[in-house]
Amino acid sequence: MSKPTIVQLAQAAGVSPTTVSHAFSGRRYVDPDTKARIVALAQEMGYRANPTARRLRSGGGGSVALVSSMPFAVAAGPSRLGFLMEIAASAAVTALSRNTTLCLVPPLERGAQLDVLDVDGAIVVEPALDDSVLDFFFERGVPVVAIGRAPGRPNLPAVDLRSTETARLLLDHLGEAGQRVGLITGLQRRNSYIETEAAYAAFCAERGFAPAAMRIDERGGEEEAAVAVEAFLRQNPDIGALCAPVDAFAAGALRAATALGLAVPADLRLATRYDGMRARLASPQLTAVNLHLDQVAEQAIDMLIALIEGKALSPEPIAQPQLVARASSDRSSG
Amino acid sequence: MSKPTIVQLAQAAGVSPTTVSHAFSGRRYVDPDTKARIVALAQEMGYRANPTARRLRSGGGGSVALVSSMPFAVAAGPSRLGFLMEIAASAAVTALSRNTTLCLVPPLERGAQLDVLDVDGAIVVEPALDDSVLDFFFERGVPVVAIGRAPGRPNLPAVDLRSTETARLLLDHLGEAGQRVGLITGLQRRNSYIETEAAYAAFCAERGFAPAAMRIDERGGEEEAAVAVEAFLRQNPDIGALCAPVDAFAAGALRAATALGLAVPADLRLATRYDGMRARLASPQLTAVNLHLDQVAEQAIDMLIALIEGKALSPEPIAQPQLVARASSDRSSG
DNA sequence: GCCGGTATGCAAATCGTTTTGCATACCGTG
DNA sequence: CACGGTATGCAAAACGATTTGCATACCGGC
Numbered sequence: 013m014s015k016p017t018i019v020q021l022a023q024a025a026g027v028s029p030t031t032v033s034h035a036f037s038g039r040r041y042v043d044p045d046t047k048a049r050i051v052a053l054a055q056e057m058g059y060r061a062n063p064t065a066r067r068l069r070s071g072g073g074g075s076v077a078l079v080s081s082m083p084f085a086v087a088a089g090p091s092r093l094g095f096l097m098e099i100a101a102s103a104a105v106t107a108l109s110r111n112t113t114l115c116l117v118p119p120l121e122r123g124a125q126l127d128v129l130d131v132d133g134a135i136v137v138e139p140a141l142d143d144s145v146l147d148f149f150f151e152r153g154v155p156v157v158a159i160g161r162a163p164g165r166p167n168l169p170a171v172d173l174r175s176t177e178t179a180r181l182l183l184d185h186l187g188e189a190g191q192r193v194g195l196i197t198g199l200q201r202r203n204s205y206i207e208t209e210a211a212y213a214a215f216c217a218e219r220g221f222a223p224a225a226m227r228i229d230e231r232g233g234e235e236e237a238a239v240a241v242e243a244f245l246r247q248n249p250d251i252g253a254l255c256a257p258v259d260a261f262a263a264g265a266l267r268a269a270t271a272l273g274l275a276v277p278a279d280l281r282l283a284t285r286y287d288g289m290r291a292r293l294a295s296p297q298l299t300a301v302n303l304h305l306d307q308v309a310e311q312a313i314d315m316l317i318a319l320i321e322g323k324a325l326s327p328e329p330i331a332q333p334q335l336v337a338r339a340s341s342d343r344s345s346g
Numbered sequence: 347m348s349k350p351t352i353v354q355l356a357q358a359a360g361v362s363p364t365t366v367s368h369a370f371s372g373r374r375y376v377d378p379d380t381k382a383r384i385v386a387l388a389q390e391m392g393y394r395a396n397p398t399a400r401r402l403r404s405g406g407g408g409s410v411a412l413v414s415s416m417p418f419a420v421a422a423g424p425s426r427l428g429f430l431m432e433i434a435a436s437a438a439v440t441a442l443s444r445n446t447t448l449c450l451v452p453p454l455e456r457g458a459q460l461d462v463l464d465v466d467g468a469i470v471v472e473p474a475l476d477d478s479v480l481d482f483f484f485e486r487g488v489p490v491v492a493i494g495r496a497p498g499r500p501n502l503p504a505v506d507l508r509s510t511e512t513a514r515l516l517l518d519h520l521g522e523a524g525q526r527v528g529l530i531t532g533l534q535r536r537n538s539y540i541e542t543e544a545a546y547a548a549f550c551a552e553r554g555f556a557p558a559a560m561r562i563d564e565r566g567g568e569e570e571a572a573v574a575v576e577a578f579l580r581q582n583p584d585i586g587a588l589c590a591p592v593d594a595f596a597a598g599a600l601r602a603a604t605a606l607g608l609a610v611p612a613d614l615r616l617a618t619r620y621d622g623m624r625a626r627l628a629s630p631q632l633t634a635v636n637l638h639l640d641q642v643a644e645q646a647i648d649m650l651i652a653l654i655e656g657k658a659l660s661p662e663p664i665a666q667p668q669l670v671a672r673a674s675s676d677r678s679s680g
Numbered sequence: 681g682c683c684g685g686t687a688t689g690c691a692a693a694t695c696g697t698t699t700t701g702c703a704t705a706c707c708g709t710g
Numbered sequence: 711c712a713c714g715g716t717a718t719g720c721a722a723a724a725c726g727a728t729t730t731g732c733a734t735a736c737c738g739g740c
Contacts, residue, residue: 015655017726028690033728040729043688060487063409063466064402065726068695075409075449094623097431105452113449113465115409118439130397130409130447153394263627289428293597293627351696362720367698374699377718399696402725683740690733699724706717 021059025050036061074132075113076316078103081139081202094259094288095305096137099159102309103135110317133316135159138173141201155319157312161203169319171312171330175204178301178333179211182255182283185299185335187219189281189343191252195225196241196261204285208257224248228261237264242271245280253341257285262298266340282340296339304331355393359384370395408466409447410650412437415473415536428593428622429639430471433493436643437469444651467650469493472507475535491650493642495537503653505646505664509538512635512667513545516589516617519633519669521553523615523677525586529559530575530595538619542591558582562595571598576605579614587675591619596632600674615675630673638665 022029027046034040035050042050053059067074080096100116107114115131134149138160146165149156158170186193195212197205209225216223228240237256241264245251256262262284266276274280276296284291287300307330318325356363361380366388368374369381376384387393401408414430434450441448449465467489473480475497483490492504520527529546531539543559550557562574571590575598579585590596596618600610608614610630618625621634641664652659 018728019726029727030691030729031689034689037728040689041687046688055487058487061728062402062726064398065695066728068396068398068402068697068726069728071695075447077447078450094428100450101452104450108452113409113411113451115447115449116412116434116438117447118435118442129442130401153392289623290627293624295629352698353696363697364699364721365719368719371698374719375717380718396696399725400698402696402727403698405725681740683738685737687736688734690731692730692732694729695727697725700722701720702722703720704718707715709713710711 015062016057016059018059018061021050021054021057024057025053074320075115075130076107076313076320077115077117077129077131077134078137079117079134079145080137081143081145094290095286098288098305099137099309099312102306103313106310106313110313112313112317114313133157133320135312135316136162138202138204139163139165155316157316157319159308159312163201163203163206169315169325169327171308171315171327173204173303173308174330174333175207176211178204178285178303179208179255179257180215181301181333181335182257182285182299183212183215185337186253186255186281186283186341187215189252191281192221192224192248192250193253193255194244194248194251195223196237196244196254196256196258196265197225197227198258198261199227199229204257208255212255224251228258228264230258230260234260234264234267237261238267238271239264241265242268245269245272245274251280253281253283255283259284259286259288259290259298259300263290263294266294266298276340277342281343287336291338294340296342299338299341300336302334302336304333307331349396350391350393352393352395355384355388355391358391359387408654409449410441410647410654411449411451411465411468412471413451413468413479414471415477415479428624429620432622432639433471433643433646436640437647440644440647444647446647446651448647467491467654469646469650470496472536472538473497473499489650489653491646491653493646497535497537497540503649503659503661505642505649505661507538507637507642508664508667509541510545512538512619512637513542513589513591514549515635515667515669516591516619516633517546517549519671520587520589520615520617520675521549523586525615526555526558526582526584527587527589528578528582528585529557530571530578530588530590530592530599531559531561532592532595533561533563538591542589546589558585562592562598564592564594568594568598568601571595572601572605573598575599576602579603579606579608585614587615587617589617593618593620593622593624593632593634597624597628600628600632610674611676615677617675621670625672628674630676633672633675634670636668636670638667641665 018029018032022032031042032050035042035047078100104114133155136145136156136158139146139158139162141163146162158168160173161170162168183193197208212225213223226244228237237260245268254265256265262282265282269276269280276282283299285301287302291298291300315325352363352366356366365376366384369376369384412434438448468483470479470490470492472494473492473496480496492502494507495504496502517527531542546559547557560578562571571594579602588599590599596616599616603610603614610616617633619635621636625632625634649659
């Protein structure tokens with residue numbers, strides 16, 4: 013048999029649906045005996061209020077989607093997963109405290125039957141230029157908040173990841189020893205790369221370095237990065253430090269250094285952006301940055317909820333990124 | 347103002363709500379001109395069908411929660427996150443194809459105002475004995491499916507992780523060289539530990555080994571494991587191989603071995619269970635097991651949906667776990 | 681006997697869709 | 711003209727809850 017409805021429960025208990033509803037919600041007084049009978053019967057019959065119907069009537073408490081701009085479980089995946097999950101964990105907590113649930117949305121294939129997607133808004137993590145995920149939600153009129161500005165969409169509400177400052181922090185740190193600093197970013201056009209590259213250009217100009225930068229396709233992950241960075245280091249033998257914001261690339265760089273017989277940090281100092289497992293598990297451990305992702309997630313949720321409700325949104329700045337210096341850039345051993 | 351409803355759109359277009367519905371769903375013929383007018387107007391007014399109402403009527407799927415038995419972002423976190431997220435990614439895909447959305451639920455604090463938690467069912471990952479997360483859902487009559495059997499709850503629907511076979515696979519592999527094999531499991535009473543310990547006992551009996559096993563508190567993570575395993579290895583110097591199903595513990599064991607001057611795999615062969623980033627990033631890379639988590643996730647979703655709909659559930663067995671042999675247990679270098 | 685107040689519960693409207701059954705108009709054919 | 715068929719669309723009944731406004735009963739006090 014299918015699940016019993018409130019009407020069936022009410023009939024069985026010899027009361028009206030109204031009374032059943034009140035018995036559970038407590039919004040009106042119900043005789044304790046009656047209530048007890050209803051509850052017992054509900055237990056026995058396995059009655060549970062249908063959440064969909066409940067929501068339709070009471071309107072409140074919707075759900076928001078968390079979407080990674082990249083496929084969840086794809087090649088470059090494992091390391092992005094850390095970033096995404098750290099955000100997801102915080103976002104889920106914040107969302108719940110705002111009467112909202114957080115839905116994980118798998119990679120969207122265009123044309124897929126996604127109208128079933130019952131969310132009131134979406135958070136997109138680090139969208140790239142012309143990101144199809146954004147189009148998808150726009151077409152449906154679903155409000156979107158980005159984590160990390162969306163390139164080419166200056167008006168899209170976004171939580172600032174402060175990538176310029178982050179880059180500055182890393183570059184200044186790596187530049188301490190006076191070595192020439194190289195940069196490895198991603199081929200995809202995400203705002204964090206764009207800002208980082210700009211900061212790098214400025215950094216080089218200030219110091220009078222010739223820039224040495226390259227871009228790698230994220231999808232190749234650590235493997236491809238190892239190969240590419242090795243070639244890069246061969247071409248630029250005078251580089252003494254490397255800034256690789258993508259942790260998978262930093263891991264690849266580590267391998268490239270080993271392959272070339274370069275010791276880290278003695279011969280090559282290295283730093284990355286996201287302070288996740290990859291940075292901490294690497295050997296030597298990688299210098300990284302605390303991006304305050306918990307705050308980022310919280311702000312994204314709040315902005316999104318405000319947006320959904322049509323209220324004004326107040327984007328307060330996230331706490332300043334903080335350098336987490338580790339062995340991979342330790343100057344004393346260099 | 348607030349979002350327009352189908353009625354408002356119908357009025358504006360001078361047709362009935364029925365016609366609007368048909369215009370979008372295509373379930374009945376609508377004059378092309380009329381349809382075009384409706385679509386254009388919808389675009390202009392920003393009309394989007396309310397998914398909640400739609401689902402209520404058409405009986406579509408709701409949403410299910412994915413819950414880790416452990417706090418998301420807690421100490422032992424990063425490595426468990428991998429396991430959880432691999433399941434989450436697959437589950438989200440499967441759920442969507444079943445007209446259901448997957449909600450990530452943060453760690454549940456008892457007594458928190460969770461009435462807002464609007465899910466039709468829940469998947470709990472590797473519940474422990476007396477897991478409060480399970481109680482929470484039971485109290486609310488929310489159907490639950492466990493990934494990995496729930497200790498002490500033989501009747502709870504669960505997807506079998508085939509831990510006995512997994513353990514057997516690892517132990518037989520590690521025992522190949524004839525060395526004595528030690529076992530490190532977790533203090534918490536999860537089914538996978540229980541089965542693994544039992545398999546280990548049988549394994550030792552068969553081979554005539556004296557068992558050498560210890561349990562470590564998961565919450566201590568890699569650090570605590572490193573300390574504990576070092577002591578353990580000191581006490582059992584004749585151990586030539588170590589089975590540490592928790593990847594964080596295996597990583598700790600690796601450090602312990604290094605501290606003791608033992609080479610892996612030459613002096614100590616090592617294997618873990620979950621073939622995640624941690625196993626692959628370790629040096630040497632860790633032998634692990636392919637648990638077919640994608641299948642596991644899919645089955646969990648399907649079982650849960652069946653349960654929600656009151657249908658009979660058919661728990662088909664997951665594909666057999668497969669050993670992924672890596673350097674950490676390579677016999678040729680031992 | 682009348683009155684106000686409290687206790688208890690129900691009927692009906694509502695949320696925004698989808699879906700079924702019926703209505704009208706128009707067409708060509710015999 | 712009568713008739714079947716197609717084109718087009720609407721009214722109303724679901725879906726399963728919540729919420730509002732009323733109804734009845736009973737009580738004590740005057």
